[in-house]
Amino acid sequence: MNPLLKYIVKRLALLPFQIWLIFSIVFLLMRAIPVNPARAILGEGASEEAVLAYEKFLGLDKPIYVQYIQQLNMLIHGNLGVSYQTLLPVWHSIANHFPITVEVALGGMAIALLIGWPLGAIAAAKKGTLLDHIGRIYGGLLASMPVFWLGLMFQLAFLGKLPIQGIASAWNVFPHVTGFALIDSFLWGGLPSLIDVLEHYFLPWLTLGLIYSGIHSRFLRANMERTLNEEYIKYAKVRGLDWWKGIIFNHAFKNSIIPVVALVALHLATLLGGALITETVFNIPGMGLRLFIGIYSDDYPIVQGFMVFIGIIIVLTATIADIIIAIVDPRVRYT
Amino acid sequence: MLSSLQLNRIFKRKKAQKLALLIAAAYVVIVFIMSILANYIAPYNPYTVNLNQIFLPPSFKHIMGTDYLGRDVFSRIIYGARYSLGASVIAVALALFIGSIIAFTTAYIGGYLDRAFNVVMDTMYTFPLILIAIMIAFVIGKGFFNVAVSVAIAETPRFYRVVRSSVVSVKNRGFIESARLSNIPLRVIIYRHILLLVIPPLAVMSALTMSDAILSISILGFLSLGIPPPIPEWGADLSVNRSALLVGAWWALTFPGLMILVTSFAFLLISEMYNEITIKGAGEI
Numbered sequence: 001m002n003p004l005l006k007y008i009v010k011r012l013a014l015l016p017f018q019i020w021l022i023f024s025i026v027f028l029l030m031r032a033i034p035v036n037p038a039r040a041i042l043g044e045g046a047s048e049e050a051v052l053a054y055e056k057f058l059g060l061d062k063p064i065y066v067q068y069i070q071q072l073n074m075l076i077h078g079n080l081g082v083s084y085q086t087l088l089p090v091w092h093s094i095a096n097h098f099p100i101t102v103e104v105a106l107g108g109m110a111i112a113l114l115i116g117w118p119l120g121a122i123a124a125a126k127k128g129t130l131l132d133h134i135g136r137i138y139g140g141l142l143a144s145m146p147v148f149w150l151g152l153m154f155q156l157a158f159l160g161k162l163p164i165q166g167i168a169s170a171w172n173v174f175p176h177v178t179g180f181a182l183i184d185s186f187l188w189g190g191l192p193s194l195i196d197v198l199e200h201y202f203l204p205w206l207t208l209g210l211i212y213s214g215i216h217s218r219f220l221r222a223n224m225e226r227t228l229n230e231e232y233i234k235y236a237k238v239r240g241l242d243w244w245k246g247i248i249f250n251h252a253f254k255n256s257i258i259p260v261v262a263l264v265a266l267h268l269a270t271l272l273g274g275a276l277i278t279e280t281v282f283n284i285p286g287m288g289l290r291l292f293i294g295i296y297s298d299d300y301p302i303v304q305g306f307m308v309f310i311g312i313i314i315v316l317t318a319t320i321a322d323i324i325i326a327i328v329d330p331r332v333r334y335t
Numbered sequence: 336m337l338s339s340l341q342l343n344r345i346f347k348r349k350k351a352q353k354l355a356l357l358i359a360a361a362y363v364v365i366v367f368i369m370s371i372l373a374n375y376i377a378p379y380n381p382y383t384v385n386l387n388q389i390f391l392p393p394s395f396k397h398i399m400g401t402d403y404l405g406r407d408v409f410s411r412i413i414y415g416a417r418y419s420l421g422a423s424v425i426a427v428a429l430a431l432f433i434g435s436i437i438a439f440t441t442a443y444i445g446g447y448l449d450r451a452f453n454v455v456m457d458t459m460y461t462f463p464l465i466l467i468a469i470m471i472a473f474v475i476g477k478g479f480f481n482v483a484v485s486v487a488i489a490e491t492p493r494f495y496r497v498v499r500s501s502v503v504s505v506k507n508r509g510f511i512e513s514a515r516l517s518n519i520p521l522r523v524i525i526y527r528h529i530l531l532l533v534i535p536p537l538a539v540m541s542a543l544t545m546s547d548a549i550l551s552i553s554i555l556g557f558l559s560l561g562i563p564p565p566i567p568e569w570g571a572d573l574s575v576n577r578s579a580l581l582v583g584a585w586w587a588l589t590f591p592g593l594m595i596l597v598t599s600f601a602f603l604l605i606s607e608m609y610n611e612i613t614i615k616g617a618g619e620i
Contacts, residue, residue: 018458029474140607144546144599148557149573149592156585164580266461273463277554292558295473307470311462318461 007326011319022311023075024068030304031064040298041084058084080305085297090305093290098309099179100167101286104204105275109268111209112216119213120220124228125248135217142214147274151207151281158203165283167200168193204282208274212267219263223256224248230255258328265321269314349612356608359601366598370416377410381567390584400586402576408587411567412594418568419556420598422483423548427541429487434494435537439525442502453499460492468551472560482561486551490544497540501533535613542606549599569595 038054039046046054055061059070074081080090123135155164163169167181174181174188182201185193227233236247276288283289287306294302369376379397385405393400399408441452459467467489475481505511505528514524555561556570564571569591579587 014454017454021455021458026470029470033474034476140603141596141600144550144596144603146550146553146557146570146592146595146599148554148570149588149595152573152577152580152588152592155580156583156588159580159583269461270463273465277465277558280558295469295560303470303473307466310466314461314463315458 004326008323011322011326015315015319018315019312020072022315023072023308026304026307026311027068027071030300031067033300035298037084037298037300075308080308081301083294083299083302085294085299085302090301090309093302094287094306094309095179096176097285097287097290100181100284101272101275101279101288103180103182103201104208104279104284104286105268105271107201107205108208108212108275108278109264109271111205112212112271113264115209115213116216117220120217121224121248121253123217123221124224124252125244127225127228135221139214139218142211145211147207147211148277148281150211151204151278154203154207155281162203163200164203167197167284169196169200172196200282200284204278204284207281208271208278211274212271215267215270216260216264219260220256223260224252227252227256259325262321262324262328265317265324268317272310272314352608352612355604356612359604359608362597362601363605366416366420366601369413370420373414373417377407377413379407379410381406381411381414382565383407390579390582390587392584393586399590400584402572402587403578403584408590411572412569412590415567415569415572415591415594416598418479418562418566419549419552419570419595422479422486422552422562422568423545425480425483426486426490426548426552427544429483430490430544431494431537431541433487434491435498435533437491438495438498439502439529442499443506443525445506449499452495456492456495456499459489460496464489464547465551465554468555469558469560472555477560477563479562479566482552482555485555486548489551490548493540493544494537497536498533501536502529505529505532539606539610542602542609546599546602546606549595549602553595 036051036055038051038058038060042050042054052061059067062070071081078091080094082089083093086093119135119138123132126132158164168174168185172185172189172193174185174193177184177187181197182194185197189196233247233251236251241247241251275286276291278284279286279288280292287310291303291306293299294306383406385401388397388401388405389403391397391401391405397407397409399412402408402411437452437456441449464486468485471485471488472482475484511524511528514528552561552568553570553573556568556572557574559571559574562568562571564575572591573588576584576587576591579585
């Protein structure tokens with residue numbers, strides 16, 4: 001068989017196993033919690049009978065392996081359970097909050113690349129100079145900066161100049177259509193409404209973008225460094241091509257970008273973690289905010305369902321990234 | 336052959352790297368001493384609430400101002416080093432221990448056991464560190480040791496990967512086989528031929544992981560899943576002081592965050608500079 005095809009099949013075959021693994025770990029962890037959920041919901045004053053009855057209602061009276069098989073079966077059918085607090089399906093919360101998180105994460109990623117790639121390209125082109133060292137220090141500083149603190153600093157700096165909480169002003173009450181705030185607001189109130197949402201997204205995007213720009217500038221710098229050592233770059237130099245446009249952009253940048261794109265996909269997972277935390281700083285009603293509400297109110301199905309869902313998203317992007325890398329870089333296929 | 340000009344550049348760069356390593360290490364030592372001698376250095380008791388002195392700006396009396404309960408920010412930062420650094424050190428030590436033990440045994444035995452662990456650890460590795468830590472902290476609850484354990488579990492796959500790749504690369508090499516054939520005991524083989532080889536990359540990974548552990552512990556603290564208030568942990572202090580935004584008390588939000596940033600950066604610097612000086616060597620110009 002074609003080695004590439006074989007690799008893709010092998011990688012895809014691993015996927016269900018990984019999802020099962022994530023589900024099992026999350027399930028077992030959730031059952032390790034010493035708190036009785038029925039007791040937590042009903043409160044300390046509830047009678048023993050009420051707690052037992054509620055346990056039965058939640059299905060917690062069955063042995064743990066029965067619960068495991070039941071929930072695994074539910075997961076296979078795309079059911080993530082029901083929230084203890086709202087008694088609505090977990091899918092309902094995901095449908096409401098996930099699109100917002102996607103907007104936060106992708107906007108942050110776009111800014112990270114817009115800042116990180118030019119920095120990385122300049123650093124590689126000016127290797128060993130002061131500019132390169134400044135770029136490295138910048139990357140290191142941002143890699144060790146707590147994302148929530150940068151958010152707080154922006155809130156301090158832009159207090160009164162830009163909105164620092166939520167995703168829309170009080171007048172901007174667009175209804176839930178697609179779940180994506182950028183689309184829904186435009187459908188409801190046209191451009192002014194969209195601009196209002198963009199203003200609210202600006203600081204969270206900037207926070208995430210700056211934090212992750214350091215990593216991407218490093219990725220690109222490392223890859224361009226490798227490309228710049230290639231023979232065809234020497235040939236291009238000998239031909240007398242213009243350094244910035246001819247060599248750096250047309251030869252080095254374009255050839256370095258493909259492996260970096262796969263790394264970007266792989267890095268979406270890390271960015272997702274940052275996005276969830278950024279949401280809590282800026283009070284943006286995405287998955288992060290909902291997850292922490294679930295955590296503080298001991299809403300186990302929400303926590304379990306969200307974690308499994310995020311896990312599935314992460315292994316999916318990792319698989320796609322691996323396949324892109326295998327397509328681009330033939331060496332991977334034969335390992 | 337290297338020209339004298341190139342050699343000159345190598346030495347210059349090595350000098351700069353050593354200087355950076357020295358500064359970062361000195362900073363880390365100072366913070367450690369600060370955390371141990373907090374009782375003597377801190378000008379105030381970090382727990383003393385003084386509602387008459389809420390959000391006082393920095394002055395000679397309170398060099399970093401006071402927070403939302405009138406507590407001295409500088410004293411809280413000094414005491415905070417104990418909890419933030421202490422929990423990070425425990426987390427990294429635990430992760431190093433667990434990860435290495437698992438990797439050594441499974442990789443040395445090989446076969447299906449090794450493969451199964453590899454898939455589990457790889458799946459964990461693709462997860463953002465902080466998400467694993469959040470979930471485990473949710474399960475085992477707040478507190479100093481619980482936070483350290485949460486972060487340790489999240490970091491275990493990193494050490495596992497470092498050790499496993501070293502063991503696998505060495506395991507089938509000729510000198511291991513000849514050592515085995517000449518009846519050298521297993522523990523001697525592991526100690527002399529594998530462990531000594533793994534130590535430099537493990538040291539680099541430990542410093543890098545310290546940098547991440549400090550961040551993760553502060554994030555858990557900020558999300559009130561970590562070391563609970565009124566313990567002066569840096570991240571938790573940022574969370575409880577969020578009302579400072581409304582009155583513009585920047586000092587209560589800036590200084591604890593700066594401590595996290597600089598301390599985490601120092602460990603990152605140590606890891607990178609040490610890596611470049613010892614492992615990569617002078618081959619690179």
